[in-house]
Amino acid sequence: MKSASLSVALIIALAGLPVQAKDTVRIAFIGPLTGGVSANGLGGRNSADLAVRLRNADAKTPYTYELVVLDDECKPNVGVQVATKAAADNGIVAGVTHYCSTVAMAAVEVYRKFGLPVVVWGAVLPDITYASDYKEVHRVNGTMINQNEAAARFMTGLKFKRWAVIHDTTDYGKGHNKYFSEDLAKSGGQILGTFGVTADQQDFSAELTKIKELKPEVIYFAGLTPIGVRIRSQMDKLGVKAVFQGTSGIVSDAFIEGLGPLAEGVVAFREGAPAEKLPGGRVFLDAYTKQKYPDDPEAYGPFAFAATTLVMDAIDKVGPDRKKVRAELNRTRDYDSIVGKITFDDHRQNAVPLITKFVVQDGKWLVWEDSDYASGKRALVKK
Amino acid sequence: MDPGLLAQHVFNGLMLGVIYALVAVGFTLFFGVMDVIKFSHGDVVMLGAFTALAVAAGLTGMGVTSHPLMLLGMLVVALGLMAVVGALLARLLVLPLRGAPAINVLLITLMAGTVIREGVRLFYPQGSNPKPFPRLLPGGTVEIGSFTLRHDSAILFVIGVAAIVGVHLTLARTRLGLAIRAVAQDPETASAMGIPFTATVLATFAIGSALAALAGVVNGLYYSEISFNLGLLLGAIGFSAAVVGGLGNVYGAILGGFLFAALQTIGAVALPFASAYKDVFAFAAVIVLMALRPAGLLAERSAERV
Numbered sequence: 001m002k003s004a005s006l007s008v009a010l011i012i013a014l015a016g017l018p019v020q021a022k023d024t025v026r027i028a029f030i031g032p033l034t035g036g037v038s039a040n041g042l043g044g045r046n047s048a049d050l051a052v053r054l055r056n057a058d059a060k061t062p063y064t065y066e067l068v069v070l071d072d073e074c075k076p077n078v079g080v081q082v083a084t085k086a087a088a089d090n091g092i093v094a095g096v097t098h099y100c101s102t103v104a105m106a107a108v109e110v111y112r113k114f115g116l117p118v119v120v121w122g123a124v125l126p127d128i129t130y131a132s133d134y135k136e137v138h139r140v141n142g143t144m145i146n147q148n149e150a151a152a153r154f155m156t157g158l159k160f161k162r163w164a165v166i167h168d169t170t171d172y173g174k175g176h177n178k179y180f181s182e183d184l185a186k187s188g189g190q191i192l193g194t195f196g197v198t199a200d201q202q203d204f205s206a207e208l209t210k211i212k213e214l215k216p217e218v219i220y221f222a223g224l225t226p227i228g229v230r231i232r233s234q235m236d237k238l239g240v241k242a243v244f245q246g247t248s249g250i251v252s253d254a255f256i257e258g259l260g261p262l263a264e265g266v267v268a269f270r271e272g273a274p275a276e277k278l279p280g281g282r283v284f285l286d287a288y289t290k291q292k293y294p295d296d297p298e299a300y301g302p303f304a305f306a307a308t309t310l311v312m313d314a315i316d317k318v319g320p321d322r323k324k325v326r327a328e329l330n331r332t333r334d335y336d337s338i339v340g341k342i343t344f345d346d347h348r349q350n351a352v353p354l355i356t357k358f359v360v361q362d363g364k365w366l367v368w369e370d371s372d373y374a375s376g377k378r379a380l381v382k383k
Numbered sequence: 384m385d386p387g388l389l390a391q392h393v394f395n396g397l398m399l400g401v402i403y404a405l406v407a408v409g410f411t412l413f414f415g416v417m418d419v420i421k422f423s424h425g426d427v428v429m430l431g432a433f434t435a436l437a438v439a440a441g442l443t444g445m446g447v448t449s450h451p452l453m454l455l456g457m458l459v460v461a462l463g464l465m466a467v468v469g470a471l472l473a474r475l476l477v478l479p480l481r482g483a484p485a486i487n488v489l490l491i492t493l494m495a496g497t498v499i500r501e502g503v504r505l506f507y508p509q510g511s512n513p514k515p516f517p518r519l520l521p522g523g524t525v526e527i528g529s530f531t532l533r534h535d536s537a538i539l540f541v542i543g544v545a546a547i548v549g550v551h552l553t554l555a556r557t558r559l560g561l562a563i564r565a566v567a568q569d570p571e572t573a574s575a576m577g578i579p580f581t582a583t584v585l586a587t588f589a590i591g592s593a594l595a596a597l598a599g600v601v602n603g604l605y606y607s608e609i610s611f612n613l614g615l616l617l618g619a620i621g622f623s624a625a626v627v628g629g630l631g632n633v634y635g636a637i638l639g640g641f642l643f644a645a646l647q648t649i650g651a652v653a654l655p656f657a658s659a660y661k662d663v664f665a666f667a668a669v670i671v672l673m674a675l676r677p678a679g680l681l682a683e684r685s686a687e688r689v
Contacts, residue, residue, distance in 0.1 A: 034504065036610065038511040169659045196659040202606070202616060205395035206651030207658050212529065213388050226610060229513045233607045238391070239524060239531035258513035258608055295509075 025063040025320045027052075027311055028086035028095040029304075030107075031122070032074035036200070036226035039254040040099050043298030044121055045069055048096050050288055051308035062316055067308075068092060072103045079103030080110055087114035093320045094118065094329075096307045099300060101125035101172040111136040117326035119307040122300035124248055124271070125175045129349040138329050140310065140342055141303045142271030142352030144176050147248060150355035151269040152183035154368075155245060158380070160218050163191045164211045164242070166231060167222035168199040176222030176247050192216050201227060204234050212240045217381070224249040229258035236262055243267065243380045251299045256363055263360040265373070265380050271352045272339055274367060275302050280338030306337040387528030396648035397641070398536060398605060401543030404640030405598035406621030407628065408550055409591035411636040414625070415567040416587045419477055419488040423496035424595055425618020427465055427472075429611065431596025432516070432603045433503050435461040439517045450519040457519075461600055462593040469592020470585040478584065496614070504611040513610040516603035539601050546597050547637055553590070554633060563587050567631070623669050629679025638680060643669070 029048045032041035052067045070086060072079035079098070086092050087110050095111070098104035099122035111118050112134045120128060120139040124147065129139050163184065167173035173196070181191055192214040195207045208231070211219065219235065219242045221228055228250040235244065246255075246268035256263045275281045275297065284305055288297050297305075310332065311325070318324040335342040342350050357368035361378070372378040406428055413421045435457035442453050476495060480488050504510040520535030554560035562583045565573040574580045602617070603609045624643045628635025646668050650661030672680070 034501075034511065036511070036513070036612065039509070042511075198659050198662065200612070200616065201659075201662075202613060203395075203399055203647075205399075206392065206648050206661065209388060209391045209395060210652065210658075212391075213385065226513050229608055230606060237533060237536065237605075237607075238395075239526070254509075254512040257509070258515055260515045262607075 022062065022064045023320070024066050025315055026066045026068050026089075026092045027308070027315075028068045028070060028092050028097070028116075029308070030070045030072050030079070030082055030086065030095060030097040031099045031304075032103075033069070033071035035073050035075070037074050037099065037224050039225070039252055039295060040122065040298045040300060041071070041074070042295040043301040044099055044304035046291070046293040046295060047284075047288065047297050047301035047305040048121075048308040050284075050291055050293075051305045051312065053291070054287065055309070055312050061312075063320065065312055065315075072098065072100065072107075074100040074103060076102050076106035079107045083107035083110040084114075087111055087116040092116065093315055093322055094311045094325050096121050096304060096311060098123045101128065101175065102170045104128045105131075105171055108132065108134055108137050115322055115326070117311075117322060117329055119311055119329065121304040121307040123172075125171050126179075127171070127175070129347045133347065135326055135330060135348070138332070138344055138348040138350075140307045140337070140339065140350045141300060142355075143349065144247070145179055146352065146355055147269050147271055148176060148179040149183050150357070151245070151247075152180060152187045152189065154269075154357055155218060155267075156184070156187040156189050160243070161188075161190060162214075162216045163189055163218050163220050164214055164216035165191055165194040165220045165222070166204075166207060166211075167194070167196055168224070168227065169196045170199050170223075172224070172249065173199070173222045176249075180220060180222065197223075197227065199223065199227065202230065204231050205238060208234055208238045208240050211242075212238060216242050218243045218245050220245050221250070222247050225252050225255045225258070228255060232259055232262055232266065248299065251358055251365055253296050253298065253365075256360060256365070261363075263363065265378075266360045267368070267380070268358050268365075269355055270299060270358065271355050272303070273354055273356050274358075274365070277367070278302055278338050279336075279340055284338045302339050306339045306342065309337060310335060310342060385529055387530035390527070390530040392648055392652055394530075394532065394536070394540075396644045398540055398644075399647065400641035400644035401540055401547070402598050402602055402605070402617070402640075403620055403624050403643050404547055404637045405543060405594050405601070406617055407624035407636035407640045408547065408633055409595050410622050410625035411628070411630055411633055412563075412587050412591040413477075415631045415633075416563060416570075416584050417473075417477060417481070417488075419485055420492070420622070421472070421477065421588075422489055422493040422618065422622075423472060423499060424492075424591070425614030425616075425621065426496035426499040427468060427592050427595040427614070428599040428602070428617055428621075429609070429614035430468065430499050430503060430599070431461045431465045431592075432599030432609045432613065433507055433514075433611075434464050434596070435600045435603060436514060436516060436609065437507075439519075443517075453517070454519045458597070458600060461596040465596035465599075466589035466593040469588040469590075469595070472592075473585055473588035477588070478581065496618070500611055500614065507611070510611055513608050516607050516609050518604070518607055520604060536605065539605050542597075543601055546594060550590070550594065550633065559583075559586060623666065627669050627672050627679055629681040632679065632681045635679050635681035642680075 031044045070082040095118035097118045101123040104123035124144045126143040167177040244266045248270040314328040438457045525532045566583045624639030625636040628639030646665035650664035651658040
């Protein structure tokens with residue numbers, strides 16, 4: 001039993017039993033540990049750390065792993081700096097990198113140049129894997145293409161017709177806007193107005209007053225948690241009555257914490273299943289809880305865990321050599337992980353066919369199908 | 384445009400203007416008495432908001448449910464504590480550097496601001512996340528056509544305007560105001576006339592920082608959400624407003640605050656490009672104004688500083 005062996009490993013780790021001397025192999029983790037989306041970065045960091053701890057506690061592994069944690073602050077310029085720091089360090093064999101799409105886009109060039117194989121754990125912009133053909137860059141989580149296709153189909157299926165779009169003007173927000181607008185046109189929905197906003201904007205009263213004039217049924221928001229919280233809250237202030245539909249960027253506990261009861265009825269979409277419904281989700285969550293990390297794993301923690309485990313498995317198999325590890329990662333096919341089977345396509349993108357629909361009910365992100373909204377007990381639009 | 388929506392835009396802009404003016408007045412007061420730019424001011428705004436939030440959590444924990452009582456507690460503690468913080472910053476960072484190049488004060492306060500900001504992020508529980516701010520004011524609305532006026536927004540507007548009027552009266556009618564004006568005009572002569580220089584400077588920084596705390600609380604109550612980095616842009620805007628109005632002139636700062644809010648609203652509403660460019664537009668307009676009137680709209684007259 002895999003879960004049993006994991007638990008045993010964990011007990012050994014917690015007991016602090018000495019393990020025999022092994023070569024130490026260093027791998028990098030890069031994510032936003034400070035700034036507005038740091039909740040996601042810290043969740044990813046802890047999840048990667050958990051994967052390393054579990055591995056090190058296992059006496060059968062050939063190496064002792066050390067996780068080098070670097071903060072990209074969700075800023076492209078900082079991201080390139082830390083990516084260069086990791087990639088230029090020959091002692092680092094591989095990386096588990098990036099939550100923010102803008103940062104990942106800037107950093108892939110660095111990995112290419114220095115030949116550092118990386119696995120992206122959270123950024124969803126398709127271009128990260130598809131705009132270039134860099135053998136160093138892999139991704140375990142899905143892209144925003146699948147996410148928006150499903151979102152457009154689902155929301156038009158609920159008989160919504162008129163949208164207003166607010167997106168942040170980073171690659172992330174613009175990408176979502178592009179794919180969602182295309183998919184919505186195909187599904188027969190109409191976009192009344194599109195508003196680009198900066199990623200650190202505080203006041204949205206001007207945009208929302210204009211939207212109020214347009215009277216949309218749904219506001220589609222493409223951006224991350226901090227401004228998502230502000231927009232939803234200011235909608236209420238200005239009396240804008242529309243369903244708030246977000247992207248994977250707001251599926252975080254921080255979003256609900258920031259809004260309180262106003263989060264009720266917000267819908268959002270994310271590729272992959274929620275942690276507790278993943279094949280290895282229970283084991284992951286139990287192990288995570290036992291480590292007493294101060295922060296939650298957040299939505300992409302399981303992907304960071306899976307990416308780290310994938311990297312360590314490759315190193316265990318072929319040794320700590322960047323070229324060999326890259327070739328081994330390239331070959332990944334039907335690999336069992338806690339997020340399900342991982343298979344990389346010709347651009348080393350994992351196909352994540354499942355898109356999960358979420359809705360906030362009573363202060364929790366619930367899978368749509370399990371919610372009162374799906375069963376008809378509650379309605380998104382108050383009559 | 385529909386008159387209701389126009390009214391909505393105007394009120395949105397006025398509300399922003401009040402918050403900006405409260406911040407800008409601080410910048411201009413500090414410049415008046417010490418000829419320094421205190422760049423940690425935006426972060427004092429944020430610290431004031433978080434102090435109020437902590438007080439609210441504490442009072443809730445003690446079983447206080449009365450909203451007026453909570454609000455009073457929050458305002459008293461946040462304003463009082465920020466007044467002390469402001470005076471301390473002046474005593475420890477600004478006054479010792481008197482006589483040093485002004486850039487040193489600018490840098491040291493910039494760093495102090497970073498310390499405050501990162502301190503809140505690291506030491507406030509889950510400080511990196513946006514925090515919901517309690518809704519303590521009555522939440523009813525008046526709907527006139529498509530104009531939605533919330534009671535709480537109207538109350539906040541009145542509070543902000545009252546604070547600005549209060550500052551004006553303090554400066555114009557009280558002995559402290561007279562002392563501040565005297566020190567701003569000529570510190571040496573003021574000292575010779577028996578006005579205690581250090582005490583006056585500390586009082587000025589205390590007043591400016593208490594206003595910052597008020598701006599933070601108003602900001603929190605208006606947006607129902609605060610985050611550790613809210614002071615960054617607010618500081619930059621407050622500073623620009625103070626400069627464009629005429630550094631050292633309180634009325635210039637107030638004018639600058641409302642002007643900046645108007646520019647942002649126009650940038651988002653009336654201009655044909657994406658609303659993301661509203662800050663670009665507003666700051667560009669400030670640059671043009673600076674080029675046309677380098678000393679600011681209401682230039683500081685030597686006879687009447689502050």
